Amino acid sequence: MFESMPEETDDGQGTQERILKAAEALFAERGFETVSLRDITGAADANVAAVNYHFGSKEKLIDAAIARHATPINEERLRLLDERESCHGVAPVPVNEILEAFLSPVISHFTSGEMSERLFCKFMGRLMGERGHSLPESVRPMFLKVADRFSGALRKAVPYLDERGALWRMHFSFGVMSNTLIHGDTLRAISGGRAGHPGMEDLFAQIIEFCAAGFQATPGGKESGN
Amino acid sequence: MFESMPEETDDGQGTQERILKAAEALFAERGFETVSLRDITGAADANVAAVNYHFGSKEKLIDAAIARHATPINEERLRLLDERESCHGVAPVPVNEILEAFLSPVISHFTSGEMSERLFCKFMGRLMGERGHSLPESVRPMFLKVADRFSGALRKAVPYLDERGALWRMHFSFGVMSNTLIHGDTLRAISGGRAGHPGMEDLFAQIIEFCAAGFQATPGGKESGN
DNA sequence: CCTCGTTTTAAACGTATGTTTGAAAGCATG
DNA sequence: CATGCTTTCAAACATACGTTTAAAACGAGG
Numbered sequence: 001m002f003e004s005m006p007e008e009t010d011d012g013q014g015t016q017e018r019i020l021k022a023a024e025a026l027f028a029e030r031g032f033e034t035v036s037l038r039d040i041t042g043a044a045d046a047n048v049a050a051v052n053y054h055f056g057s058k059e060k061l062i063d064a065a066i067a068r069h070a071t072p073i074n075e076e077r078l079r080l081l082d083e084r085e086s087c088h089g090v091a092p093v094p095v096n097e098i099l100e101a102f103l104s105p106v107i108s109h110f111t112s113g114e115m116s117e118r119l120f121c122k123f124m125g126r127l128m129g130e131r132g133h134s135l136p137e138s139v140r141p142m143f144l145k146v147a148d149r150f151s152g153a154l155r156k157a158v159p160y161l162d163e164r165g166a167l168w169r170m171h172f173s174f175g176v177m178s179n180t181l182i183h184g185d186t187l188r189a190i191s192g193g194r195a196g197h198p199g200m201e202d203l204f205a206q207i208i209e210f211c212a213a214g215f216q217a218t219p220g221g222k223e224s225g226n
Numbered sequence: 227m228f229e230s231m232p233e234e235t236d237d238g239q240g241t242q243e244r245i246l247k248a249a250e251a252l253f254a255e256r257g258f259e260t261v262s263l264r265d266i267t268g269a270a271d272a273n274v275a276a277v278n279y280h281f282g283s284k285e286k287l288i289d290a291a292i293a294r295h296a297t298p299i300n301e302e303r304l305r306l307l308d309e310r311e312s313c314h315g316v317a318p319v320p321v322n323e324i325l326e327a328f329l330s331p332v333i334s335h336f337t338s339g340e341m342s343e344r345l346f347c348k349f350m351g352r353l354m355g356e357r358g359h360s361l362p363e364s365v366r367p368m369f370l371k372v373a374d375r376f377s378g379a380l381r382k383a384v385p386y387l388d389e390r391g392a393l394w395r396m397h398f399s400f401g402v403m404s405n406t407l408i409h410g411d412t413l414r415a416i417s418g419g420r421a422g423h424p425g426m427e428d429l430f431a432q433i434i435e436f437c438a439a440g441f442q443a444t445p446g447g448k449e450s451g452n
Numbered sequence: 453c454c455t456c457g458t459t460t461t462a463a464a465c466g467t468a469t470g471t472t473t474g475a476a477a478g479c480a481t482g
Numbered sequence: 483c484a485t486g487c488t489t490t491c492a493a494a495c496a497t498a499c500g501t502t503t504a505a506a507a508c509g510a511g512g
């Protein structure tokens with residue numbers, strides 16, 4: 001009567017889950033387009049046809065992998081922003097707290113996953129780098145909502161900025177985040193150790209420091225320093 | 227006696243040049259890996275085999291397209307930085323001038339090209355986004371030299387930063403630049419006009435404003451604003 | 453006109469891609 | 483055991499890729 005409970009085969013989990021995890025790791029490492037189904041099923045000890053059986057197509061596999069992580073992270077982003085806003089009442093939420101509400105769910109949702117921290121961050125970085133119509137339909141509305149809510153909060157936090165300025169600076173901040181998530185380990189490597197090996201929490205703090213200062217720069221005016 | 231002067235056929239230029247330009251435009255639009263030789267030769271009205279005849283392989287075509295633009299731009303970056311440094315004597319060059327020396331050659335070298343401004347910026351953005359070992363051998367030493375010279379200048383400009391902090395903030399700045407060059411038109415589109423349609427010079431000024439402020443943020447301290 | 457080096461071309465090479473197929477294997481239920 | 487459904491699997495599908503080949507077209511010099 002119970003329809004299909006195939007879980008727990010020889011491995012610790014069903015084929016569908018194994019494929020999803022292998023795909024996520026490979027997507028994180030090499031990007032969504034460059035990974036082939038045979039790479040994925042090879043790493044997942046599954047048959048090539050299993051992808052189309054369980055997911056329908058490669059595109060839907062990508063969608064599933066994205067939605068699985070993007071949805072809870074975006075939900076927590078909205079939750080954290082709500083929390084900060086209700087905490088400050090009518091006063092605007094400080095920029096660094098807004099940025100932290102956006103970035104920190106990437107860390108807090110890593111521990112509950114199975115990917116390595118490095119891969120999970122790369123995965124989220126690639127996601128953050130994709131914009132507009134390249135995102136799957138299933139997560140686009142939520143991304144737009146997140147963008148709207150955060151841009152509103154940032155406008156309140158920096159009222160001397162016009163809407164265009166705020167949108168662009170938000171875009172700049174997303175660039176810092178996605179680029180560092182994806183290529184952060186490359187800098188560690190090519191700097192020959194001179195960049196140190198900061199953990200993700202350290203790195204996130206530095207990103208927030210940098211973006212918060214950039215966001216609050218006086219428009220049109222020269223900087224204060226020298 | 228003169229060996230080979232095939233230029234000026236039915237079109238305005240030789241096959242080799244036509245292929246190079248078509249490739250550059252397609253690389254800018256869709257990235258280096260996603261474009262096929264048949265896409266390129268189709269757009270260039272040339273035969274598929276022409277690429278391997280004139281360039282040897284697809285990889286060498288990519289190298290040629292990159293080197294053709296990266297080399298003069300990196301040379302002008304170094305020239306501009308030299309100029310600013312000799313202008314300020316022993317005093318450090320201000321951060322915004324350093325960033326401008328890095329970014330402005332992308333604009334000044336566009337006018338002499340044949341691509342549209344939008345495509346040229348995307349092309350350079352993709353180049354700036356590639357790091358480490360994914361750059362062709364022919365331009366890697368020059369990129370490393372540019373990175374070294376600019377990181378040195380930035381360290382002098384912000385002496386209260388340690389080397390790691392400076393490297394990471396430089397990395398952040400590159401992220402802003404490459405990401406905006408590649409995805410700037412996407413923001414214009416998905417914002418429904420609310421982001422305005424700033425020209426590249428406007429945009430570059432905003433990028434420099436943002437990054438200069440981020441670079442000079444007080445490490446570890448809270449921001450002054452609000 | 454013929455020759456020789458350069459360039460272009462159509463066709464084929466081998467390999468890889470995403471997807472489909474049809475049969476075999478599993479597995480709970482009757 | 484037999485049934486019916488889900489899941490796996492090897493094999494083939496059609497298409498696309500980068501590259502190679504060998505012949506044709508071209509163009510200047512003798």
